[in-house]
Amino acid sequence: MKVSLKQLYKYYDPKKPAVRNIDLEIPSGKLTTILGPSGCGKSTTMLMIAGLEKPSNGDIFFDDRCVTTVPPKFRKIGMVFQNSALYPNMSVKDNILFPLKNEKVPKKIAAERVSKVLKMVNMEGFEHRKPAQLSGGQRQRVAIARAIAKEPDLLILDEPLSALDASLRMKMREEIKQLQQQLGITTIMVTHDQDEAMAMSDMIAVMKDGELQQFDQPLNIVHNPRNWFVAEFLGMPIMNRIDCSYNHLNHSLVLEREGTSISLAGYNLSHHQNEPLILGFRPHDADVVFHKPDQDNFLKGMTKHIEHTGREYLITVVLEGTGETVKVICPTSLEPRVYADVWVKIKTLKFLFERDGLQQNLYPKEEKDLKQLVVHNF
Numbered sequence: 309m310k311v312s313l314k315q316l317y318k319y320y321d322p323k324k325p326a327v328r329n330i331d332l333e334i335p336s337g338k339l340t341t342i343l344g345p346s347g348c349g350k351s352t353t354m355l356m357i358a359g360l361e362k363p364s365n366g367d368i369f370f371d372d373r374c375v376t377t378v379p380p381k382f383r384k385i386g387m388v389f390q391n392s393a394l395y396p397n398m399s400v401k402d403n404i405l406f407p408l409k410n411e412k413v414p415k416k417i418a419a420e421r422v423s424k425v426l427k428m429v430n431m432e433g434f435e436h437r438k439p440a441q442l443s444g445g446q447r448q449r450v451a452i453a454r455a456i457a458k459e460p461d462l463l464i465l466d467e468p469l470s471a472l473d474a475s476l477r478m479k480m481r482e483e484i485k486q487l488q489q490q491l492g493i494t495t496i497m498v499t500h501d502q503d504e505a506m507a508m509s510d511m512i513a514v515m516k517d518g519e520l521q522q523f524d525q526p527l528n529i530v531h532n533p534r535n536w537f538v539a540e541f542l543g544m545p546i547m548n549r550i551d552c553s554y555n556h557l558n559h560s561l562v563l564e565r566e567g568t569s570i571s572l573a574g575y576n577l578s579h580h581q582n583e584p585l586i587l588g589f590r591p592h593d594a595d596v597v598f599h600k601p602d603q604d605n606f607l608k609g610m611t612k613h614i615e616h617t618g619r620e621y622l623i624t625v626v627l628e629g630t631g632e633t634v635k636v637i638c639p640t641s642l643e644p645r646v647y648a649d650v651w652v653k654i655k656t657l658k659f660l661f662e663r664d665g666l667q668q669n670l671y672p673k674e675e676k677d678l679k680q681l682v683v684h685n686f
Contacts, residue, residue, distance in 0.1 A: 309462055310370075310371050310494070311369070311462065312369040313332040313333075315367075316329070316331075316353070316366035316368070317330075317366055318349070318353075318356060318361065318363055319364040325364070326518050328349075329519065332520060334513075337494055338495070339485065339509055339511075340494075340495070340512070341499060341504075341509040342496065342499075343502060343505045343512050343513065343514050344514060345500055345516070348516050349518040350498050350500075350515050354496065356368065359375070359380035362377075370461065370462070383461075385463075386455030386456055386462070388451050388468045390466060390471055393451065394439040394450060395439075397438070399435065400426075400435050401435040403439070403454055404422050404457050405418055422435075428453065429452055429483070429487070431446065444472050445480055449480075462495075462496065463495040463496070465484070465498065467499050468480075468497070469481060470501065481504055481508050484508065485507075497509070502541065502544065511523065511524065511525060511526075512524065514537075514541065516537050521534060522534040522535075532669070533659070535661065535666055535667045535668050536667035536669075537667065539659055543590060545635050547589065547590050548590070548635060549587070549588055549632075550563060550632055551563075551586060551630075555581075561587055561660075563607075570654075577660075577670065580670065583662070584664060585660060586667065588661060589634075589656075589657075591622065591634075591636050593655055593656055594636045595652070595653045596623065596652050596653075598649070601653075607653070607654075608649065608651055609627040609651075609652060610647060611647060612625065614644050614645075620639055621638040622635055622636075622637060623637075625652055634652065
C-alpha cells in the first residue's frame with residue numbers, strides 16, 4: 309500500500325506550524341524512515357498518518373483512498389512503540405490475541421495467526437510467559453508479533469529500538485528488516501538515530517523544523533545532500549565545515565584566513581562572487597601527514613584530540629589561522645600525537661553550500677565527481 313501526504317500542516321501554535329507543507333509519497337512494500345532531531349515534526353507526522361492526530365490542513369491517502377478523517381481503527385495499521393506497551397497481567401499469547409478479539413477474529417483463525425507470528429519473531433515456547441519474565445528484546449518481539457498478527461496494510465514503528473542496549477539494537481534492526489522484507493508490508497519508522505535509518509531503510513525522509521529537507525535512498529542522501537543540514541546530519545563522523553567565499557578572478561575559494569585559496573578551475577560560480585559559502589568534506593575524504601610536505605596543497609594545523617576507533621584514528625585538528633576544527637581519519641600505522649603539527653589535504657571536492665538562506669548544495673548531481681582540490685598557500 310502506497311501512502312501519500314499532500315500539503316500536510318499541523319498547528320499547535322497558530323504562529324508556528326509543527327509540520328509545514330509536507331508533500332511525500334511513501335512507496336508500497338518498502339521500509340521508509342522519517343528521520344530528524346528532536347522537535348523536527350517526525351512524530352507528529354507519524355501520528356497524523358496513524359490517525360491519532362488530525363491534520364490542520366492537507367490530506368493523507370492510502371493508495372487512492374483519502375483517510376484524512378478516517379478513525380485509526382479503520383485504517384488497518386499495526387503500531388510498535390518505543391515502550392513495548394504489553395499488558396503486564398497477560399501472557400505473551402494473550403497479549404497477541406487481545407487486538408484480534410477486539411476485531412472479532414474467529415478463534416481458530418486467531419490461534420493460527422498467533423502461532424504463525426510467534427514463529428516469525430522467534431518466540432515459540434514463550435506463549436505462557438508474562439512480560440516481566442522476558443528480556444527487553446523479547447518484549448519488543450512480542451510487540452511486533454502483536455502488530456503484524458492484525459495483518460495490517462501499514463506497519464508504523466515509533467523509535468522501536470531506542471530503549472534497547474547497543475548490541476541488542478543491532479540484532480533487532482536486522483530482524484525487523486528481514487521480517488519486513490519477508491512480509492512485504494509498507495513500513496514507516498520514526499527515529500532520530502541516523503545509523504538505524506541507514507541500516508534499515510529503503511527510503512529516508514529527513515525533516516527539520518517541521519519541513520521535509522530531502523527524500524531519497526540512503527546512499528543518495530549521503531553522497532548528494534540537498535543542503536548543509538542534511539549533509540551534516542547524515543554520516544558518521546559528521547561532515548567537516550570550513551567557511552569560505554568565492555573569488556571569480558582566479559576561480560577559487562578563499563578560506564577565511566589570509567593567504568589561502570582553493571582552486572575551482574573549470575567550474576564557474578561567478579553568481580556567488582564574494583558570497584559566504586561552506587566547504588564541506590567528510591573525514592575519510594582527507595589525507596593527513598605529520599611532517600611538512602614538499603607540495604603546497606595542504607592545510608596546516610595542530611592535533612587537538614585523538615580517538616582510537618578500533619581500525620583507525622579519528623583526529624581532531626585545529627587549522628592554523630582560522631581556528632576552525634576539522635576531523636580526519638588516520639591509519640593506526642602513523643601513530644599520531646596530541647598537540648603536534650599536522651598537514652591536511654582535502655582529496656576531492658564534493659560539497660559546497662550557500663552559507664545564508666537555504667544553505668543549498670551548489671553542485672548539481674552531474675558535478676558530484678569534481679577534480680582534485682589544489683590548495684595554494686601564498
